[in-house]
Amino acid sequence: MKIGLLVATLLFASPGMFAGEVVVSGYAGGNMSDIIRVYSFTDPFSGREKELQTLFPAADGKFRILLDNEGVGEYFIRNGAHDNHFFIDGSTNIDLVLAPYKRLTGAEIQNPFFEYVTIHAASRADDDLNNMIRRFENLYLEAAGRISSIIESGARPGEKDSIIESLGETADRGKHYFFDTWVIYRTAGLKLSGINDPGRRDDILLQVEELFDPASRSCTGFIENHYSHFMRELASGREGGIVRRTLEAGNTARPLVDFASSSTGINYRPLAEYIIIMNLYLEFYSNYFNSKDIFPLIIWFSTSAESGSCRDLSRIISERLGRFLPGAPVPDFSLTNPAGDISTPASWKGKFLLLSFARSDSYTTLSEYNLLVRWKEQYGEYLEIITILCDDDFTSGSAKMSANGYKWLMLDGSGNEKLTSLYEVRFFPTFFLADPAGKFIRAPAPFPSENLMQVFQEKLQPYLLDNIRNR
Numbered sequence: 001m002k003i004g005l006l007v008a009t010l011l012f013a014s015p016g017m018f019a020g021e022v023v024v025s026g027y028a029g030g031n032m033s034d035i036i037r038v039y040s041f042t043d044p045f046s047g048r049e050k051e052l053q054t055l056f057p058a059a060d061g062k063f064r065i066l067l068d069n070e071g072v073g074e075y076f077i078r079n080g081a082h083d084n085h086f087f088i089d090g091s092t093n094i095d096l097v098l099a100p101y102k103r104l105t106g107a108e109i110q111n112p113f114f115e116y117v118t119i120h121a122a123s124r125a126d127d128d129l130n131n132m133i134r135r136f137e138n139l140y141l142e143a144a145g146r147i148s149s150i151i152e153s154g155a156r157p158g159e160k161d162s163i164i165e166s167l168g169e170t171a172d173r174g175k176h177y178f179f180d181t182w183v184i185y186r187t188a189g190l191k192l193s194g195i196n197d198p199g200r201r202d203d204i205l206l207q208v209e210e211l212f213d214p215a216s217r218s219c220t221g222f223i224e225n226h227y228s229h230f231m232r233e234l235a236s237g238r239e240g241g242i243v244r245r246t247l248e249a250g251n252t253a254r255p256l257v258d259f260a261s262s263s264t265g266i267n268y269r270p271l272a273e274y275i276i277i278m279n280l281y282l283e284f285y286s287n288y289f290n291s292k293d294i295f296p297l298i299i300w301f302s303t304s305a306e307s308g309s310c311r312d313l314s315r316i317i318s319e320r321l322g323r324f325l326p327g328a329p330v331p332d333f334s335l336t337n338p339a340g341d342i343s344t345p346a347s348w349k350g351k352f353l354l355l356s357f358a359r360s361d362s363y364t365t366l367s368e369y370n371l372l373v374r375w376k377e378q379y380g381e382y383l384e385i386i387t388i389l390c391d392d393d394f395t396s397g398s399a400k401m402s403a404n405g406y407k408w409l410m411l412d413g414s415g416n417e418k419l420t421s422l423y424e425v426r427f428f429p430t431f432f433l434a435d436p437a438g439k440f441i442r443a444p445a446p447f448p449s450e451n452l453m454q455v456f457q458e459k460l461q462p463y464l465l466d467n468i469r470n471r
Contacts, residue, residue, distance in 0.1 A: 097268030246297070394413075
């Protein structure tokens, strides 16, 4: 389940547009009792989001939202199982029709890999930017399927170009600069598919370079589709030494940027920088590379990238990732237990802390927690186990956890998306291990069924020896 992050909002800038309060009204047919959540996109790398508002639609399914917007802003409304993607153009009010409501099932809520279905919302104004993109995306999906079949069959090579040319000549071209850029990036991806001619590839990349905009979803989508595993592929190939030496040195990412430029044919430095920053960010969580080696390179980009936008993005990323490095303090919060008493991380200093975010209806949570029952008995003198329970109904969920034999402290995290965003919780359960001083050891930590106990014991033994020496 994707969880949003609270980071600085990056919206699209549009010449001649100005900031203002925009009315977003619409119809959420079929939604009689479920909450609607409104988000802005805040991370051009991974589509992460910032929650702006929550509301219930009226009895007739209608809703009304006020948003402050500047330029072309990208947002979505989460309504049941659907993410209704939409754009606001400057200060122009819009009237949307959301996809028919579909309630999330219990299995979907529990599934850590569940992806909300993204729908391009329809607008009641025909020439609205949303309708332009929605019409184009329908044509794009059809064209992409046909091109995929052509490439697989190896037949009719000229037909691919004909399909792309027809797609690029959509009737809405020329009506809006943002839409025109969207079309160029989307068709560029199709043009690159199956191309072995370096000359043609360079021509396509040149067009992409001229329009490079890291705040544009069509731009970043194109880059992610084609370059998201660039660094990993580089590390496993003949030039793997470049990655290894750069990570070990940690003082500059310039060799990686240089190689990204020379090996891909990209001559525009900001685009090559962006590709490496994106890869560093994605690999920080993958465990393919050592995250401690990646972080200094992101810091380097935040001060030394040639592109101002890449420096800004790197600062956002370094702030985010820095919160979870070993030695970083556990982010503060204040939550209540079933008795209504308030707890904060400061309450648990003096012991190791195993903090987890979980749901009582998650099978994975229950299977992992069965191991923690024994750990609490063995290490309760040194280890505090705390669960932030994210059930919709905390009272019922905490009672269920207690009945299952999980007798440690449960805190009410129901509906607290700001906290799950702060901790970057991507699925349930997610574990964090901290030392007695309230500083992270591993964040996120391995599952108990993995090597979490080994990580804990490696820290516990020297801690106990220090206590003996200091007596």
